[in-house]
Amino acid sequence: MTITEFKTACETLQQEYQTKISAAQSASEVEDLRVASLGRKGALTDLLKSLKDFSIEDKKTAGPLGNALKAALTAALDEKQSFFATKELNEELNKTEIDLTLPGEPVACGHRHPLSVAQDRMTEILSQLGFEWAEGPWVEDEKHNFDLLNIPLHHPARDAQDTFFVDGKMPLVLRTHTSNVQSRYMEKHKPPLRIMAPGRVFRNDSLDATHSPVFHQIEGLYVDKNVSMADLKSDLTAFMKGLFGDKAEIRFRPSFFPFTEPSVEVDVKCVFCQGKGCNVCKGSGWIEMLGAGVVHPNVLKNCGIDPEQFSGYAFGMGVERLAMMMLNIKDIRTFYENDLRILKQF
């Protein structure tokens, strides 16, 4: 066999088997073709036997040619083989019968309390607005809960906060608001200061749909040089946008708190009707959200801060009230009943 004849034989062989492999109809046909071409008595094996008679020079040409042909046929066979294997597997998988609409297996999963969900969101927003954490005792002396905050003894403003009194060495109360953190913090820290203080507060109010003797507030306090009502409005606007979205708008209404002057009630444009008037806002388009104001000069003085040099604002908001709004909860008692059917929703 000449080298030319060898080349021709290779080409013929390649063409013949490529055609046959392409046409193969099953895995076993592919296996038969593998034996017929690459097997011990296969066509390619036979052809390669002729190599031994070639000159060294010719072997250098014929050898790689034969190897390339072998590799090409192997690859074609493997590919076809894998095609049939995949097909067979898929046919098997397609026989699977399963109702995917049956329920998933329940997994133990815990839930954050709705009040925590709301409070976490609020502290997260305030945190991003630069408020630092602060806290104060829940059982408080009258000095920090009332006196330093410009709520004098024998004043109706003091009576307005139905107070729980407790036995102790000194006159103690359960704090009626988180504002005790203001007096506590300002005694120890000097301006600039910008704090938030979430926590529980207590009022001697019977439990009903809108009152609870225990509830939660978040106090905010910012004292520095040149802090004004405008800063209060700006920061609370930012806060409400965080809570209710970019369209949130607030308005100030004059009010009275002994520890702020001027004092305001802050309303937010009704998030349910965008201010058009609905059941939630009782047609007014606004919802009362929190109380705030410029820190009363007496409070600053009482805590050792010069009101001519520094000024500040403070706000206090009820977490329950905001949570009821955010989470569409109608009855404050829902928060303290801890019914799993409610807890699981958050």
Next chain:
Amino acid sequence: MKILYSWLKDFIDLDLTPEELVKKLTDLGIEVASVETTGADFEGVYVAQIIKIEDHPNSDHLHLVTLDLGGGKTQRVVCGAPNVAVGQKVPLAKVGARLGKIVLKPAVIRGVESEGMICSSDELGLTHTRAHGILVLDENLTLGTDVSTLYGKPDSLFELEITSNRPDLLSHLGVARELGALLNKPVKFPEIKKIAGEGKSLQVEILNPQGCPRYTGRVIRGVKNVESPEWMKTRLAAMGLNPKNALVDITNYVMFELGHPLHAFDLRLVEGGKIIVRNAQAGEKFTLLNGRELELNENCLMIADEKKATALAGIMGGQNSGVQDDTTDIFVESAYFNPPTINKTVKKFAVSSDSSQRFERGTDIEGALTALHRASELFVELCGGVASEITDVYPTPYKNPQVVFAPQEINKILGTNISDERLKEIFSRLALSFTTDGDKWTFVAPTHRRDLNHKWDLAEEAARFAGYDQIPVSPTKASLAFTDAPKGIELGRRFARRLIGLGFCECKNIDFLGEKEIKAFGFDPKFCIKVKNALAQGWDYLRPTLLPSLLKNVESNLRFGNNNLALFETTKTFLSMKGFPVENYAVSGVLCGSLAQEKFFAAAQKPVDFYLLKGLVQTLLNSVEAITLAPAKNVPGYMHPKICMDILLNGKSIGLLGQIHPLTLKTFGIKAEAVWAFEFATKMIEKSFSAQDFKPAQAVAIFPPSLRDLSVVVDKTVSYAQLVSALDKTPLDVNLDYHVIDLYQGEHLPEGKKSVTFSLSFSHPERTLKDSETEDAFKRIVEQLRGQVKAELR
């Protein structure tokens, strides 16, 4: 405070609708709780009787109704009300009638002309509910009567919520003054006839001038205690008072009008001809005119004659001196009492009146005399009689302080840009005196405004009258610093996150418990914080532990069929140490049923057992290195005596875990097989906690371990802890990791023995172990266990 619109108009010209007035008041910071409209605000509506009802040719729900207007006149209207019936007398609004702001025009309804309208009460403005159907009137009314005459003049009653700093708004005059300043309208004070007076009044002696800085009064002789006139009775009724007789009614009327409370004594009952303002003696008894008997203390300010006390000053008169039907001579008091003095007594006895509410907030000391004049005028006009000279004891006239400030200080407080002109305008309307000298402005408030003492108060006035919408919204500025959250709060949050990850639901409970519960949980009430004025029994103490509340949550959830519970709470607990409160954060949890909340096919849910509880607690606390668990030294009575462990931090107990005692469950009404619980205080953990500390990462083995199982037989009395303590002490050249995979006792084992199987995992950080090394380690372990706990290979 109730305000009648028509009464307000005595003082100021207003052409606002009730809605507009509410808006103005709200903008001023006066909250309007409700508005009630009374009377008839309509014209051209007459009584008519329905004589015929026919179907409307083009509608299945409208009717053609023919009415008799009296005098032989009839009219036909279209009506859709479901309740029309022949014979009814109804209000007919003729074409041209005015209903509120609407004037009725001729109308063609579905092709039929309607010559008017039969009205519902809503359409007449008599009610604000969507009443169904027409208003049916009394059948005895004469046809053709003007319906508006049946209801009186239109009026509105506003219920205002007045903040405690503004007692001057507790009267019609006060509200008029505020509106006058806003609308720049003059306030017309009533033309008060100042009666000169004839004859002597009573002598007045003030023994406590601090409690009573001013006392005015006069005698009016020869009065007749008649019934009050209709106009006065109507107004007092609107204020919510029951009119009694002219002498009493006049004092109340003047109070609601001018804001100053008055009191009238029957002169017959004032003994000795002298009024003495003094403090009570401790133990002195006094009967109020409502019949209540008080035992007074030295703080109570009294009005007295020479023999006895006649009134609890500023709060309520006594039973022994009030005016009666046959009273002919009276002494009228118009005084100013010190607010804290009144407040003390009000709080002490929980007595309150319209009068005390004004005095304890502060009345107008100058207004006392005006009120006396006004009352005298009404007494003489309505009851006849002759007024005496006036007694006026007012040793130190009151003046408000001067407020000196610069206009820019106002804008600085508010962050606004209100012009000087606007500020001047506002302040001059509010001031008793107001002068400007360049930037030096001086303001003195009138005596009825004791709340305007410094520039911050004036800033509020400026904002109120200029409008709070003047305050701009600018970008947030902040003085940033960084501090961590308080450790107690931060740890609570971390444990809460972990617990939620482990399948627990967070609870929040009211912080109160009863004495029984406290005792049942091993606390001595002496060391707990007691609420003096508890809301209810069972809410007397602040919780020293969170577990009772959580057990109540278990009970209520079981009642609602929530049988699989994993609940936790993290908040403060309270103790009292030597009379001082101690507040500590605690983390507490309970488990009941199985951890997965819902059922899945018939698969049995694995109920929580002690080891699941222990695993959960260990996982919860695995970030705190110094924590160990050990069988409880002293098991508290509410826990299972054998299933309770201490949670130890550096060997000191900070809490416990285990099974709740079945009797405790019974006490709480819990019908569950078992409830598992844990609780620990975080105080000690806080001490070593820092948000800046992180556990350094440990490198993991990269060479595969060699695994061996080891089964040993030991005495039943040998605990797992003893076994692994021996195992841990084995001297080894390789790393060992293990866990228990089987525990067996019973058949094929000798009596009193148990078999424990461990899966051992040997490894080396730098290479793969040779079999011989593994064998050697295994042998050493077997030797160690044999030596230490007499373990035999099984």
